[in-house]
Amino acid sequence: MTFRQILAVLWQRRWVVVVIVLVAAIASAAYTSQQTPEYASTTTLRLSAVATSGQLQEQLGSVEVDLDSSAITSRPVLQEAARALGEPVAVLEGQVSYDVAPGELADQVIVTASAESARASRRRADAVAEAYAAYLAAQVETGVATLQERYDRSIELAKEYQDQVQRDSEDMIAAANLSGELARASALSAQLTAIGNAGAPAIVTEAARDGERQGTPAIAIIATALAAGLIAGVGLALIIDQFDTRIRHSRELERLAGAPLLAELPRDRKAAKSREPLHVAARAATPLNEGFRALRTSLQVLLPPERAIVVLTSVEPGDGKSFISARLAVAWARAGKSTILVGGDLRRPGLATYFGDAAEGEGLAELLWHAPQHDGPPSGEQIDALLRGTDVRGLRILPSGTADADTSDLLALPELDDVLTHLGASADIVLIDAPPSLALTDAALLAAHASGVVVIAAMHRTTRDRMTTVLNELTTNGATVLGVVANRSRRKLPASYAAYQRDTQTAARDSSGPRRTGRPEPAPDGAAEDAGADPADTDAR
Secondary structure, three states: OOHHHHHHHHHHOHHHHHHHHHHHHHHHHHHHHHOOOOEEEEEEEEEOHHHHHOHHHHHHOOOOOOOOHHHHHOHHHHHHHHHHHOOOHHHHOOOEEEEEEOOOOOOEEEEEEEEOOHHHHHHHHHHHHHHHHHHHHHHHHHHHHHHHHHHHHHHHHHHHHHHHHHHOOOOHHHHHHHHHHHHHHHHHHHHHHHHHHHOOOEEEEEOOOOOEEOOOOHHHHHHHHHHHHHHHHHHHHHHHHHHOOEOOOHHHHHHHHOOOEEEEEEOOHHHHHOOOOOHHHHHOOOHHHHHHHHHHHHHHHHOOOOOEEEEEEEOOOOOOHHHHHHHHHHHHHHOOOOEEEEEOOOOOOOOHHHHHHHHOOOOHHHHHHHHHHHOOOOOHHHHHHHOEEOOOOOEEEEOOOOOOOOHHHHHOOOHHHHHHHHHHHHOOEEEEEOOOOOOOOHHHHHHOOOOEEEEEEEOOOOEHHHHHHHHHHHHHOOOOEEEEEEEEEOOOOOHHHHHHHHHHHHHHHHHHOOOOOOOOOOOOOOOOOOOOOOOOOOOOO
16 A cells, blocks of 8 residues: 555545544543642751761760651651641642762751642641751750760769768779769760761751642653543554455546456535426536536447447346436437437336336337237337336436336347347437346346446445456456446545636526426435435335
8 A cells, every 4th residue: 555545545434533643632632630639849958967977876875766768757756747737637648759879978867758749848848847857856855865864874983983982092993983984974974975076967958949740741642542542543544454355546446457447426415406307407417417527428439339239237126227317318418319228127216216207117028028918028008108208308217117027027028139239229329227227237238238237336335346246247247347437436626616616507597597497396305315326226126
């Protein structure tokens, strides 16, 4: 598949891509709207040099204090921070973390707090940092008070031992005890001095700022979803195209059929809604009517100059073969040609939709049924007697009639050739509206006595395999396929042609005036939604 073909497929199935992208966008928007935003703010504390090196712990000696950084997330610290914030302590649990950054002189502790807003995360970070600093200060204060008590006790004991030595200078035990207490008091004094000189164990060096939003931004999630939806939509469109075998382009139809494309008939909703679908619409300069004129011209080139008989069939019911047969007959008659339109669809006639009473009554079925009943083909007078005139000059109709036997048996009678031969000698062109060819042999039986057959396919409806089956069956039965017609095409003419069509329509109105011609019978309720669809050709066949 070329790049141009890929683009054509994507344009054809653009709604698949659009729907997938919209679903992805809506899903991503719903996902982001359900997510609770989270903001994180950080604050930095600097530990004192004594606390960083562990000297503070050494100075406190056997005094039990908690100077570890893990105390940041301990319940006492969080309780103090929650009290300052006016929040339950359970809200802070799991929302606070820390990281220690070692330094040459002092360590730094980075406290991170999360919240649902930028301002709340900043307040939490500041509250936890202050609570931790206060917690360390309280621990050190407790340790200092204990050391002070031990120092005072050691001084008192030293005084007692000194009094004993003064009373008895020969008391060696008292002298030794005095020496030990003085040494202990000196050590305690040194510890107290070192702790006092170290200053606060932790101070805030960088206050918290409004938190930054965490996680993937909503716009990034939506953008990613849109990109993923676009890729998925493109892939799905290409996959559907591979499994969808409907014919969409006239070039594809021509290549598949191996026969020339005789005409491309666009959809025309106005023609389908017209009360006079054949006569008034046939005069207008529309793309649909230009398509019929192109079909007529193509057939004139391919057909013999005399006794030309053309069978028009379709792949399936509802492809528009009766509509096209009727419109083509009108176009040929308006070109000054003596035209006979034969209702060759004996199973479900459809020409009465367009010609009313002129296409009803006895016709082809009765002529063929006459042969076995009277042991001979119908005479020319009998054939001419069943031809019905229409209000289109030069156009006559041989109705389908009513078949009392199997239609395939009737069309297989050799007298069919006598009937068509007489009709071919009686007009410049004979058009036969035949049944659909898929699973039916009627069209092939009719085509055996004709100059050729035209196969009609409905774009975006007829599948490749069914089209191939119909063509193979026709050629196998000896029919000459003149070409194919692409009905209900969606290809639009360039905008530059609009002026030509408007000018031609204006001229046609000016020349015709308010005069009305044709049968004032409205189109039936079962008419198709756009031009080119047979109301009688339904899928119920």
